[in-house]
Amino acid sequence: MPEEIAIIGGGPAGAAAAVALSKAGLRAAVYEAMDRLAVKPCGRAVPATSDLPLPIPRDVIIEPVRRAVLYVDGVKTVDVELSGAGYIVDKEELLEEWLALAGAEVHKSSRFNPFTGVVRAGGETREVKGGLLAGGVAFYGGEKILAVQALARSEGLKGLDGLYIYFDTGLLGYYWVFPYGDIAEVGVGGYADFEALRRLLERFVEGNELTRGARLTDLSGAPIAVGGLDLGTLKGLVKVGEAAGFVLPLTGEGIRPSVISGYYAGAALAKGDDPISALSSLPVARAVRVQRSILEAVKRMSQERRREFLMAMPAEVHEEVALGSLRTGRILRALASRPDLALKLIKYMGGGG
Ligand SMILES: Cc1cc2nc3c(=O)[nH]c(=O)nc-3n(C[C@H](O)[C@H](O)[C@H](O)COP(=O)(O)OP(=O)(O)OC[C@H]3O[C@@H](n4cnc5c(N)ncnc54)[C@H](O)[C@@H]3O)c2cc1C
Numbered sequence: 001m002p003e004e005i006a007i008i009g010g011g012p013a014g015a016a017a018a019v020a021l022s023k024a025g026l027r028a029a030v031y032e033a034m035d036r037l038a039v040k041p042c043g044r045a046v047p048a049t050s051d052l053p054l055p056i057p058r059d060v061i062i063e064p065v066r067r068a069v070l071y072v073d074g075v076k077t078v079d080v081e082l083s084g085a086g087y088i089v090d091k092e093e094l095l096e097e098w099l100a101l102a103g104a105e106v107h108k109s110s111r112f113n114p115f116t117g118v119v120r121a122g123g124e125t126r127e128v129k130g131g132l133l134a135g136g137v138a139f140y141g142g143e144k145i146l147a148v149q150a151l152a153r154s155e156g157l158k159g160l161d162g163l164y165i166y167f168d169t170g171l172l173g174y175y176w177v178f179p180y181g182d183i184a185e186v187g188v189g190g191y192a193d194f195e196a197l198r199r200l201l202e203r204f205v206e207g208n209e210l211t212r213g214a215r216l217t218d219l220s221g222a223p224i225a226v227g228g229l230d231l232g233t234l235k236g237l238v239k240v241g242e243a244a245g246f247v248l249p250l251t252g253e254g255i256r257p258s259v260i261s262g263y264y265a266g267a268a269l270a271k272g273d274d275p276i277s278a279l280s281s282l283p284v285a286r287a288v289r290v291q292r293s294i295l296e297a298v299k300r301m302s303q304e305r306r307r308e309f310l311m312a313m314p315a316e317v318h319e320e321v322a323l324g325s326l327r328t329g330r331i332l333r334a335l336a337s338r339p340d341l342a343l344k345l346i347k348y349m350g351g352g353g
Contacts, residue, residue, distance in 0.1 A: 006131030013241020013262030014134035020266030067162025142227025147189030228292035
C-alpha cells in the first residue's frame with residue numbers, strides 16, 4: 001500500500017497534485033468540502049500552452065477555441081482565427097478524470113476545519129497532519145476582486161465561434177462571452193461589489209450586439225485572487241493553487257497556474273524537496289509577480305492614462321491576453337521596445353501619479 005498524502009480541495013490544484021503524487025508512487029487522500037467537484041463559478045477556459053503538466057483529455061473539451069476577439073473600451077484591438085489555442089472544458093469531468101487517473105481516495109462533503117486541522121470523512125473525524133492545502137480563494141490572504149457570470153440563451157448565440165473579451169478601463173476589469181455548447185456564458189470581473197457587477201452584466205448583455213435579448217440564468221459569483229503570490233503553510237499544509245495566489249492578476253486566469261502549482265508542489269513533496277521553494281521558482285510564479293506589479297501600477301493611473309497605456313501595447317500582447325496565454329517575456333519585450341511606456345509604468349509602480 002503506497003504512502004498516503006492529504007490534499008484539501010478537489011479543484012484543479014488538488015487534482016493535479018494527486019496525479020503528481022501517484023506518478024511518484026504515493027496515494028492522495030483528497031478531502032473536498034462540496035458534494036460535487038467544480039461547483040465554484042468559473043469560465044472554464046484553459047489555454048493550450050506547453051507548460052501544462054497534464055494533458056486535457058479530449059472527451060472533456062466542450063469547445064475548442066477557434067477565434068479570439070478583444071475590445072478595449074469598445075474599440076476592437078484583436079480578432080484572430082486560430083486552432084488549438086485553448087479550450088472550454090467540462091471542469092467537473094476534467095477533475096473527476098484526473099483524480100481517477102491518480103487513483104486518489106476522494107472524500108466529498110468532507111470539509112477541513114482550518115482552526116482545528118480536522119476533517120470529517122465517512123462518519124469519522126481525522127486529524128490532517130501535513131500535505132497540501134488546495135482549498136482555493138477562501139485560504140488566500142491577498143487582494144481579491146469579484147466576478148459574476150451567467151448562462152445566456154438566445155438564437156443568435158448558438159454556434160458562437162470564439163472567445164469575446166471586452167476590457168473596461170473604468171471598471172479595471174473585463175466582460176466576457178464564451179461559447180458553451182449551444183448556449184454562451186457571459187461574465188464580468190473587476191473592482192466593484194457583487195450587486196454592481198450584476199447590474200453591469202445585465203446592462204452589458206442588453207447593449208452588446210452578440211448578447212442583446214439573451215435570457216440569463218444561473219447567475220453566480222465568486223472572488224478571484226489578484227494580489228499575487230501568498231505562499232506558506234496552514235496547520236502544516238502547504239498552500240497551492242489559488243490559495244497560494246496562483247492566478248494571473250491581469251487576466252484572472254487561474255486554472256492553468258493552479259494546475260501547474262499543484263502538480264509541481266506534489267512532485268516536490270514526493271521527492272522530499274521543499275514544496276515552497278519549488279513553487280517560488282516556477283516560471284508561472286514569476287508571471288504572477290510581474291503581472292501583479294503591472295496591475296498595481298495600472299490601478300494608480302487615471303482612466304485616461306490606462307486606456308492610453310493599453311492601446312499603446314503591441315497587438316501581440318492583446319492577442320495573448322485574449323487567448324489567456326500572455327507570457328511574461330512578451331510583456332517585458334513589449335515594454336523594452338517602448339521605453340516611454342516602460343518609464344510611465346515604472347513611475348506608477350513607485351506610486352507616482
Ligand atoms: C467567475 C469566475 C470565472 C473564472 N473563469 C476562469 C476561466 O475561464 N479560466 C481560468 O483559468 N480561470 C478562471 N477563473 C479562476 C479559476 O476558477 C480558479 O483560479 C481555479 O479554479 C483555482 O483552482 P484551485 O484548485 O486552486 O481552487 P478551486 O477551483 O477553488 O478549488 C478548491 C476546492 O477546494 C474546496 N474547498 C474549499 N474549502 C474547503 C475546505 N475547508 N475543506 C475541503 N475542501 C474545501 C472547494 O469546494 C473547491 O472544490 C474564474 C474565477 C471566477 C470566480
